[in-house]
Each structure stands twice: as structure tokens, then as C-alpha cells.
Amino acid sequence: MNDTLDVVLRLVAVLVVFLVLPLLVGQTEHKVMAHMQGRLGPMYAGGFHGWAQLVADGVKFAQKEDIVPADADRRVFQLAPAVALLPYLLVLIVIPVGPDGFVGQTVDAGLIFVLAVMGVGVLGSLMAGWASANKFSLLGGLRTAAQLMAYELPMLLTAASVAMAAGTLSLPGIVDGYHWWWTPWQLVGGVVFFTAGLAELQRPPFDMPVADSEIIFGAYTEYTGLRFALFLLAEYAGIVVLCALTTVLFLGGWHGPWSGSAGWVWTLVKTALLAFVVIWLRVSYPRLREDQLQKLAWTVLIPLSLAQIALTGVVKVVIS
Amino acid sequence: MAPLSGFPGSGLAKGLAVTLRTMTKRTVTAQYPDALPELPPRSRGVIALFEENCTVCMLCARECPDWCIYIDSHKETAPPAAPGGRERSRNVLDRFAIDFSLCMYCGICIEVCPFDALFWSPEFEYAETDILDLTHERDKLRDWMWTVPAPPALDPAAEEPKEIAAARKAAEKAAAAAAAAAEAESEPGDRDDRDDRDDQEKGDA
Structure with missing residues (x-):
């Protein structure tokens, strides 16, 4: 009985985090982006500095008509948002927040699980792009596919580098083995992992698949209402997951002063800082062209991640 | 920043610095309906009529480039000031209207008025949902007269008016x-x- 309650509580907690943190990131993006552009951003919804803007957006999306184009592949079209969103929920379950089992569910090969499931999320965009029966959606879907191919590799390689350093695939195990000098040691890998993650989330400046000035909104062109909102939520959930993963793998998760009692705060603070960087990059840089995107992945990130693996291996052999 | 310019990626850092600096500065957003704008002196908001000064000389209506001023009047005769003199006649204003859907805010009417009956008022909140409602009659124009600011002070050594x-x-x-x-x-x-x-x-x- 107690075990069941424990599992239910953990799942509810993960669900709450999954529903709240992306909205927080979204609201922060509204405000931070506005101030970086000399604006104020939302000021009315909710009364105080527009804190309820995303709630209002959600209500608006819920009121909209749910449209499926006549020529669309109905079931795939309707399933795509769920496929895009749910993987991030699954990933959140295994991300350790604090020491001593402060995690939804410990998975031994957590790193493999996380990377595999995150790859599934991109399938949602592919399904949407194909099922919409719209040339812009198809173009967006194909660009998503090309981007997935290019950036999954450096992401896996750098994650492998961390796994080599820690000697385990378990996420809590990796954080347990962390020492402060891992961050400079794995710095290149961390940057590559973060960049590749951004590209996989199709965040600016890697948002060629949804380039609104060229192909309307890529794979999501035909979506309205709640399904569209789910795609947007998936993007922000993806930011949370990416930042949390980068924190766990490269920034030492809960490690920091007083990590014994307030370790989970450290994880959240580091995640929030990375989320800020995600927003900051979006405001600062223009979109990369499709060929630049591919060039960056194949000629810069993959060589860098291979070099990181070599460095990790050499250091590992030297210190053992 | 000049010594950094050769370093690869310095442009990227510069971009980040610009956005971060902008974030720490005051925003330029004007929260108009909540906070009224600070208009410069002698703003051209609307044309106000000081109808006590108007003699119905029609100069403003004739000079108006887009003919947006409508004036109706009639003549009244007053008894002679001294017994046996001539009767005095004067113009009485019946209607003075400006169609602000036509007005281009050139201010020529205000310039030509020889009796100082027209003034610029900084008032600008008179939008209407129907274009016909933008023709404002003399009572509205007279009301706007109360919003006309005092004329700017003269320069220290200026000649007396x-x-x-x-x-x-x-x-x-x-x-x-x-x-x-x-x-x-x-x-x-x-x-x-x-x-x-x-x-x-x-x-x-």
C-alpha cells in the first residue's frame, strides 16, 4: 500500500513539474525577450505584470475550433501532438533533482533511456509534417528530419563522453561521481550537447524547420487550438528537459554549498540559468540557413565531440 | 571591443552583450492608456475655437486647403449709438464646425485668423467609431479651448507684446x-x- 502511494505521489509530482515549469519558462521568455528588446512584454493578464498571460493563452487555445484538414491523414495528424509532448514527460521521470533518491524513478541505464526517448519527441514533428497534406508542413517535416539526423550524433557522442568520465549510465550515478573539475574537463562537450539540444528542440537560432518567414510554421502550419498548444508546450517542456539534462550531465546537478539539505534548489537554479541562456540566444541571434545548420553540425560539432571523447579517454586512463 | 574583433566568435559575444545591456536599461514602451504621454509644448492635437473672438470673417474657411471648416452666420442690426445715427450691423456666428476626418492639421486657419479665435490644443483623444462623428461643432471646439496651454513665455530681452x-x-x-x-x-x-x-x-x- 505504501509503495503504491509512493509511486502515485512521485508521478503526480513529476506531472505537476511537467505542467508548471514549461509555463514558467514561457512566461520568463515573454518578459526577458521583451526587456532585451526594450519592451515591457505582457502587462495586463492577471493584473501584476501580466503573470497570467500564458493562462490566458491556454484559455484562448482551448476555445478554438479543432480543425483537421480534409486531405490530412486524420489519425496520424491527431496523434502527432501527443507523440511530440509525452516523451518529455517520460524523460522528466528519470531526471534526478536531489541526492538520495530525489527522482521520479531511478533507471539504471538512465542516460540511454533519456536520449532514446528524447529522439522520439522529434517524431511528432515528422508525423505532423507528413500527415498535414500541406507542402509547407512537409518541407518543415523534412527539415526536422535532416536536423535530427545531424544533431542527434554530436548529442550522443558528448553524452557518451560524460558516461565514460563517470563510468556509469545512471543519471544519479553520474551526479554522484561529479567533481568540480569535471565542468572544465567536459566544457567542450557541454557546449556541444547544449547546442545540439537546442537544434533538436528547433529553438532559434536553429529554427529552420519552423522558419515562419519561409514556410509559415513548418510542420505545425495546419494545427490550431489545443493541438497547436500542445506542440508549443512540447517546445517549452523540451527546454526544461534539455536544461535539466545539461545540468545533470555537465554542471553537477545538486552539487553546491549546502547540497545536503538544499541540493534540489541547486538543480533548479542551474536549470533556470540555462533556460535563461536559451532565451538569451533566441533574442540575440538570427536564424541559421539550412546549409549553415548542416555545416555547423557535421564540420564543427561532431569533430568537437569526437575530440572531447578522446580527451575524456586520455584523462581517464591517466588518472586511473 | 576593437582588440577582440579578430578573435573568432567575438561577434557572437558582442551580440549577447548587446541584448544583455538592453535588458538592464529602461524600456521605451509608452503605457499610453494607463500613463498619459508627455507631449511637447505646442503639440498639434486638435483645433480649438475661442468663439467670442470670431467675427465670421471666413478667412479660415477660405484658406483651408481641404475645405474642412464650415461656417454659417447671420447679420444682426443694433440701434444707433447716438440718436439720429446709422444703425450698426454685426455678424453673429450660427455654426462653426471642423471636419477632422478631412483636416490635415496644417494649422493655416490658426495662422490666418486675424482675431485670435483659433488655437492649437494638445488634446488628442477624440477618436470616433464613425467617420461622420469626426465633424465637431462649435460647442465641442469651444470646450477644447479650456485645454489650450498658456502661450510660451517671452525671451528675457524680448520686445514687449x-x-x-x-x-x-x-x-x-x-x-x-x-x-x-x-x-x-x-x-x-x-x-x-x-x-x-x-x-x-x-x-x-
Whole structure:
């Protein structure tokens, strides 16, 4: 009985985090982006500095008509948002927040699980792009596919580098083995992992698949209402997951002063800082062209991640 | 930033610095309906009518480049001031309207008005949902007169305005006359002297 309650509580907690943190990131993006552009951003919804803007957006999306184009592949079209969103929920379950089992569910090969499931999320965009029966959606879907191919590799390689350093695939195990000098040691890998993650989330400046000035909104062109909102939520959930993963793998998760009692705060603070960087990059840089995107992945990130693996291996052999 | 310019990626860092710096600065957003804008002096918001000064000379209506001023009037005759004199006639304003859907805010009407009956008011919140409602009649134009700011102060060494100069001269003349009368009462032999001075002042005016 107690075990069941424990599992239910953990799942509810993960669900709450999954529903709240992306909205927080979204609201922060509204405000931070506005101030970086000399604006104020939302000021009315909710009364105080527009804190309820995303709630209002959600209500608006819920009121909209749910449209499926006549020529669309109905079931795939309707399933795509769920496929895009749910993987991030699954990933959140295994991300350790604090020491001593402060995690939804410990998975031994957590790193493999996380990377595999995150790859599934991109399938949602592919399904949407194909099922919409719209040339812009198809173009967006194909660009998503090309981007997935290019950036999954450096992401896996750098994650492998961390796994080599820690000697385990378990996420809590990796954080347990962390020492402060891992961050400079794995710095290149961390940057590559973060960049590749951004590209996989199709965040600016890697948002060629949804380039609104060229192909309307890529794979999501035909979506309205709640399904569209789910795609947007998936993007922000993806930011949370990416930042949390980068924190766990490269920034030492809960490690920091007083990590014994307030370790989970450290994880959240580091995640929030990375989320800020995600927003900051979006405001600062223009979109990369499709060929630049591919060039960056194949000629810069993959060589860098291979070099990181070599460095990790050499250091590992030297210190053992 | 110049020594950094050769370093690869310095452009990326510069971009990040620009956005971060902007974030720490004050925003430029004007929260208009909540906070009223600070308009510069002599803003051209709307044209106000000081109808007490209007003589229905029609100069404004004739000079208006897009013919957006409508004036109706009639003539009234007043009895002669002295018995046996001619009857005096004067124009009475019946309608003064400006169609702000046509007005291009050139201000020519205000410039040409010889009697200072038209003024710029900074008031700008008179949007309407129907374009026909933008033709504002004399009562509305008169109400806007209350929002006209006082004219800007003169420069420190500027010449006195003509109206004030004339009024001051008249006041000085009256005072001088009163003083002369008082003098004449005490010394009845001095009358010629005062007459001379009076003539001189008339010539000045």
C-alpha cells in the first residue's frame, strides 16, 4: 500500500513539474525577450505584470475550433501532438533533482533511456509534417528530419563522453561521481550537447524547420487550438528537459554549498540559468540557413565531440 | 571591443552583450492608456475655437486647403449709438464646425485668423467609431479651448507684446492726465502747458 502511494505521489509530482515549469519558462521568455528588446512584454493578464498571460493563452487555445484538414491523414495528424509532448514527460521521470533518491524513478541505464526517448519527441514533428497534406508542413517535416539526423550524433557522442568520465549510465550515478573539475574537463562537450539540444528542440537560432518567414510554421502550419498548444508546450517542456539534462550531465546537478539539505534548489537554479541562456540566444541571434545548420553540425560539432571523447579517454586512463 | 574583433566568435559575444545591456536599461514602451504621454509644448492635437473672438470673417474657411471648416452666420442690426445715427450691423456666428476626418492639421486657419479665435490644443483623444462623428461643432471646439496651454513665455530681452505696450501707454496717459488735472486744480494758470503735452502723445500713438 505504501509503495503504491509512493509511486502515485512521485508521478503526480513529476506531472505537476511537467505542467508548471514549461509555463514558467514561457512566461520568463515573454518578459526577458521583451526587456532585451526594450519592451515591457505582457502587462495586463492577471493584473501584476501580466503573470497570467500564458493562462490566458491556454484559455484562448482551448476555445478554438479543432480543425483537421480534409486531405490530412486524420489519425496520424491527431496523434502527432501527443507523440511530440509525452516523451518529455517520460524523460522528466528519470531526471534526478536531489541526492538520495530525489527522482521520479531511478533507471539504471538512465542516460540511454533519456536520449532514446528524447529522439522520439522529434517524431511528432515528422508525423505532423507528413500527415498535414500541406507542402509547407512537409518541407518543415523534412527539415526536422535532416536536423535530427545531424544533431542527434554530436548529442550522443558528448553524452557518451560524460558516461565514460563517470563510468556509469545512471543519471544519479553520474551526479554522484561529479567533481568540480569535471565542468572544465567536459566544457567542450557541454557546449556541444547544449547546442545540439537546442537544434533538436528547433529553438532559434536553429529554427529552420519552423522558419515562419519561409514556410509559415513548418510542420505545425495546419494545427490550431489545443493541438497547436500542445506542440508549443512540447517546445517549452523540451527546454526544461534539455536544461535539466545539461545540468545533470555537465554542471553537477545538486552539487553546491549546502547540497545536503538544499541540493534540489541547486538543480533548479542551474536549470533556470540555462533556460535563461536559451532565451538569451533566441533574442540575440538570427536564424541559421539550412546549409549553415548542416555545416555547423557535421564540420564543427561532431569533430568537437569526437575530440572531447578522446580527451575524456586520455584523462581517464591517466588518472586511473 | 576593437582588440577582440579578430578573435573568432567575438561577434557572437558582442551580440549577447548587446541584448544583455538592453535588458538592464529602461524600456521605451509608452503605457499610453494607463500613463498619459508627455507631449511637447505646442503639440498639434486638435483645433480649438475661442468663439467670442470670431467675427465670421471666413478667412479660415477660405484658406483651408481641404475645405474642412464650415461656417454659417447671420447679420444682426443694433440701434444707433447716438440718436439720429446709422444703425450698426454685426455678424453673429450660427455654426462653426471642423471636419477632422478631412483636416490635415496644417494649422493655416490658426495662422490666418486675424482675431485670435483659433488655437492649437494638445488634446488628442477624440477618436470616433464613425467617420461622420469626426465633424465637431462649435460647442465641442469651444470646450477644447479650456485645454489650450498658456502661450510660451517671452525671451528675457524680448520686445514687449504690442497689446501690453498699447495698454501700458493708455494707462500712463490716463495717469498723466489725472496728475495734470490735479495740478491744474492747484495752479489754474498752467492749462496751455498740459494741452501741448497731450497733443504730443497723440502723435506718438
